[in-house]
Amino acid sequence: MSVALKDRSMVLQKEMIANHFERLARAPETGEPVVYTFVPGNLTELIRSFGALPVLPEINALQSGMRKLSGEYIAEAERAGHSEDVCTYVKCDIGMMRSGNIGPGGKKLPKPDLLLLSYTGCYTFMKWFELLREEYDCPTVMFHVPYQGDGKLEPEHREYMLRQLREQVIPALEKATGRKYDEEKLRHHLALSAIAEEDLVAVLQAGKKRPSPIDGYFGTVYYVGPIFSAFRGTQEGVDYYRALREEVEERAMLGLGPITPEGPLEGEKYRLVVEGPPNWTHFRDFWKMFADEKAVVVASTYTKVGGTYDFGFRHDPNDPLGTLADYCSGCYTNLNLPSRIDMICQYIKEYEADGFLINSVKSCNSFSAGQLMILREVEKRTGIPGAFIESDLVDPRYFSAANIKNRLESYFQMIDARRAGKTP
Amino acid sequence: MATRVDGGMGAPMARGAVVEWARDIYDDLDFTVVRQWLEEHPKSKAGGYLPVYAPREVLHATGFLPVGIHGGGDRLEIIRGDAFYQSYICHLPRSVIELAQSGRLDMLSAVLFPSTCDVIRNLSGIWKLLYPDVYVRYVDVPQIPDPGAAAEFWAGELRRLLDDLGDVTGHRPTDEELRRSIALYNETRKMIRTLYAARRERPWDVPTEELYLLLRAGESVAPEEFIARARQYLAAVAADPKRQRDNSRVVIVGAFCEQPPLGLIKSIERAGCYIVDDDFLLGNRFLTHDVPTDGDPVRALADAFIRNDMKSSVLYEIDPGGKRSLMANRVAAANADGIIFATPSFCDPALLDQPMLRNGAEKAGIPCIAFKYAENTGQFQQFREQAGTFADSIKLWGAA
Ligand code: SF4
Numbered sequence: 008m009s010v011a012l013k014d015r016s017m018v019l020q021k022e023m024i025a026n027h028f029e030r031l032a033r034a035p036e037t038g039e040p041v042v043y044t045f046v047p048g049n050l051t052e053l054i055r056s057f058g059a060l061p062v063l064p065e066i067n068a069l070q071s072g073m074r075k076l077s078g079e080y081i082a083e084a085e086r087a088g089h090s091e092d093v094c095t096y097v098k099c100d101i102g103m104m105r106s107g108n109i110g111p112g113g114k115k116l117p118k119p120d121l122l123l124l125s126y127t128g129c130y131t132f133m134k135w136f137e138l139l140r141e142e143y144d145c146p147t148v149m150f151h152v153p154y155q156g157d158g159k160l161e162p163e164h165r166e167y168m169l170r171q172l173r174e175q176v177i178p179a180l181e182k183a184t185g186r187k188y189d190e191e192k193l194r195h196h197l198a199l200s201a202i203a204e205e206d207l208v209a210v211l212q213a214g215k216k217r218p219s220p221i222d223g224y225f226g227t228v229y230y231v232g233p234i235f236s237a238f239r240g241t242q243e244g245v246d247y248y249r250a251l252r253e254e255v256e257e258r259a260m261l262g263l264g265p266i267t268p269e270g271p272l273e274g275e276k277y278r279l280v281v282e283g284p285p286n287w288t289h290f291r292d293f294w295k296m297f298a299d300e301k302a303v304v305v306a307s308t309y310t311k312v313g314g315t316y317d318f319g320f321r322h323d324p325n326d327p328l329g330t331l332a333d334y335c336s337g338c339y340t341n342l343n344l345p346s347r348i349d350m351i352c353q354y355i356k357e358y359e360a361d362g363f364l365i366n367s368v369k370s371c372n373s374f375s376a377g378q379l380m381i382l383r384e385v386e387k388r389t390g391i392p393g394a395f396i397e398s399d400l401v402d403p404r405y406f407s408a409a410n411i412k413n414r415l416e417s418y419f420q421m422i423d424a425r426r427a428g429k430t431p
Numbered sequence: 432m433a434t435r436v437d438g439g440m441g442a443p444m445a446r447g448a449v450v451e452w453a454r455d456i457y458d459d460l461d462f463t464v465v466r467q468w469l470e471e472h473p474k475s476k477a478g479g480y481l482p483v484y485a486p487r488e489v490l491h492a493t494g495f496l497p498v499g500i501h502g503g504g505d506r507l508e509i510i511r512g513d514a515f516y517q518s519y520i521c522h523l524p525r526s527v528i529e530l531a532q533s534g535r536l537d538m539l540s541a542v543l544f545p546s547t548c549d550v551i552r553n554l555s556g557i558w559k560l561l562y563p564d565v566y567v568r569y570v571d572v573p574q575i576p577d578p579g580a581a582a583e584f585w586a587g588e589l590r591r592l593l594d595d596l597g598d599v600t601g602h603r604p605t606d607e608e609l610r611r612s613i614a615l616y617n618e619t620r621k622m623i624r625t626l627y628a629a630r631r632e633r634p635w636d637v638p639t640e641e642l643y644l645l646l647r648a649g650e651s652v653a654p655e656e657f658i659a660r661a662r663q664y665l666a667a668v669a670a671d672p673k674r675q676r677d678n679s680r681v682v683i684v685g686a687f688c689e690q691p692p693l694g695l696i697k698s699i700e701r702a703g704c705y706i707v708d709d710d711f712l713l714g715n716r717f718l719t720h721d722v723p724t725d726g727d728p729v730r731a732l733a734d735a736f737i738r739n740d741m742k743s744s745v746l747y748e749i750d751p752g753g754k755r756s757l758m759a760n761r762v763a764a765a766n767a768d769g770i771i772f773a774t775p776s777f778c779d780p781a782l783l784d785q786p787m788l789r790n791g792a793e794k795a796g797i798p799c800i801a802f803k804y805a806e807n808t809g810q811f812q813q814f815r816e817q818a819g820t821f822a823d824s825i826k827l828w829g830a831a
Pocket residue numbers: 065094095096097128129130131132340370371372373374400
């Protein structure tokens with residue numbers, strides 16, 4: 008991230024990620040096992056307890072988007088027969104692999120020793136790893152996380168997950184890594200997770216302050232990066248979130264707004280809640296459209312895809328496998344539409360938002376199918392009109408800057424008019 | 432217009448009459464047959480299910496008429512549905528919402544949303560919000576064929592469904608009643624397998640247009656009625672053999688959820704292709720073997736799903752070579768010459784699977800073509816040309 012101010016947390020994050028990719032690049036020599044898995048429902052502590060390194064293909068894809076490589080990768084996958092209609096993360100990943108598998112660190116990514124298909128909240132995950140299995144010819148283990156169709160985790164669903172962990176996932180990890188399951192190690196990692204999660208929640212909830220010292224969407228996708236990927240349950244993760252929390256609390260104490268690509272944002276004018284993933288190919292331009300209007304996102308749902316910690320969940324070292332099941336089940340995309348709506352309405356109220364916006368991405372049915380219903384329902388319940396814009400995750404063909412800018416400008420004008428009492 | 436020889440279900444009926452009976456049901460987006468059935472069975476209710484697999488036996492045993500909800504096809508103008516879905520989402524959910532918002536599904540007291548994809552999954556949430564008085568359940572089928580945890584999980588889901596649906600109708604079925612429903616659906620699936628075998632053997636006698644209409648009707652009527660009509664149809668076919676043409680034999684792959692318009696099926700057939708296998712309305716034959724009718728019936732249903740050998744894009748493929756070999760196996764089983772991948776636009780399961788399936792097919796030397804449709808596609812010329820060229824090229828290669 009190239010922003011005006013480089014805080015300690017940012018330096019730390021950069022180092023952590025660089026080291027991680029360095030370790031991954033050297034894994035074929037060092038023999039460190041590599042496990043690919045997904046962000047929602049990632050079992051990072053379990054993977055780490057086996058001494059394995061996680062690779063998150065979604066993170067690689069979004070990084071490719073930010074580095075403007077995704078367009079070519081997607082074209083490569085489409086040339087190989089992948090449909091233009093499906094999730095562009097998958098195509099970006101496959102295109103990257105076919106183009107030499109050079110990861111975000113600029114180094115070659117190792118092949119997986121295991122594909123841990125944590126089937127949590129997204130149908131595409133299943134196909135993605137079936138597709139990768141075709142390319143890598145490596146073992147794959149499916150971990151089926153039941154969807155919270157009725158808005159809660161049923162006890163028998165939890166039991167089902169526990170059995171799968173014991174009977175399928177752990178044996179697969181044992182086989183892939185050549186190491187025995189060590190519950191004490193797992194507890195150790197889970198305890199570290201809980202510490203970091205506590206600090207992360209303090210950061211997220213700083214968005215309630217006026218002015219908000221964070222941007223709860225654009226800025227927070229960086230903040231959640233470590234905990235959503237390889238660093239939950241690690242000491243680096245703990246250090247990062249402690250540093251971040253201190254910085255955010257300091258900013259809050261000083262009454263400062265968030266740091267944006269253009270520098271610190273002063274004079275917060277609009278407070279928004281955002282639903283849906285961001286666009287990565289034009290991430291800075293997208294953010295700037297908000298920052299230019301002095302609009303700050305105070306909370307977002309996308310930053311909960313890797314865990315809904317702000318609703319109280321913490322990994323619990325006293326119930327090592329049970330807590331993993333609880334974690335997976337609670338990831339945002341595993342929640343049903345009514346629960347998502349409740350969450351957005353709660354954010355609007357608690358974070359005192361003036362508006363909410365949905366960024367609907369073409370790629371993602373898990374998020375997008377039903378968002379127009381979410382829009383209506385949230386409008387109905389909160390009395391606040393919402394904005395709806397469309398883009399994509401990593402396909403640059405679907406980012407129309409002019410359209411989005413226009414849409415945003417008129418939305419902000421509408422908020423102004425409402426404030427002035429000109430519209431009901 | 433075919434004349435009806437006999438409206439009764441036991442007596443012979445002309446082929447055309449059975450087909451017209453089925454076509455009337457297919458065309459009728461008000462689900463009049465379902466409404467009539469409810470009038471005749473005042474203690475029962477109607478329970479809908481979306482594609483692909485829903486345990487109809489459970490609906491049936493709890494006193495529901497199971498009703499397949501397959502969208503409005505090209506027969507429905509979308510007025511309200513587009514306000515619910517962005518342009519890059521498949522067509523099926525918007526026509527299902529259209530049917531519902533226009534009151535055409537108001538006879539359903541329960542709707543099941545199988546774990547087919549995230550669109551259907553999220554539609555379950557929309558339904559909960561729009562129709563709070565209707566019983567709605569997302570039916571999350573197990574993803575691995577594990578006789579332990581997965582079978583236990585699925586048995587638990589089935590028990591919950593039995594309890595919940597029983598609450599809706601006020602009828603908690605005994606084990607014996609559930610076994611009877613299982614037996615009835617075993618018979619239904621057997622009949623569908625017979626129809627498919629007849630078409631595979633003599634596709635000139637069992638055009639897919641007719642077979643498809645019959646199956647669609649079967650999604651709205653009681654299983655006994657479907658079985659009786661199918662019997663009449665088979666008898667009429669046997670009595671009225673047609674002339675074999677020099678057509679190519681193709682398998683249609685990818686049309687398991689949003690259904691192609693009938694015109695598309697006809698176009699493929701008229702272009703010189705015999706459709707000898709397909710995945711239309713796949714849920715009606717998802718279980719490939721009979722479910723045992725002894726022992727614990729819930730466990731029997733659960734184990735049948737786990738042991739099932741149906742391969743589908745909506746389930747995880749545990750066999751690493753499974754996707755590569757699937758098309759060759761299907762083509763061999765159907766004695767087909769080629770594959771038409773006909774998939775709904777924006778359909779994740781079908782389109783994400785396609786590169787794997789097609790790769791396997793092409794490696795096995797099977798000719799393939801692919802196109803996308805929407806259920807409301809109205810122009811078939813391009814499909815007809817594509818399928819015609821395909822059929823011709825198969826014949827050429829076959830002769831070479
Ligand atoms: S469909 Fe959505 S949740 Fe699934 S992999 Fe793509 S972006 Fe992620």
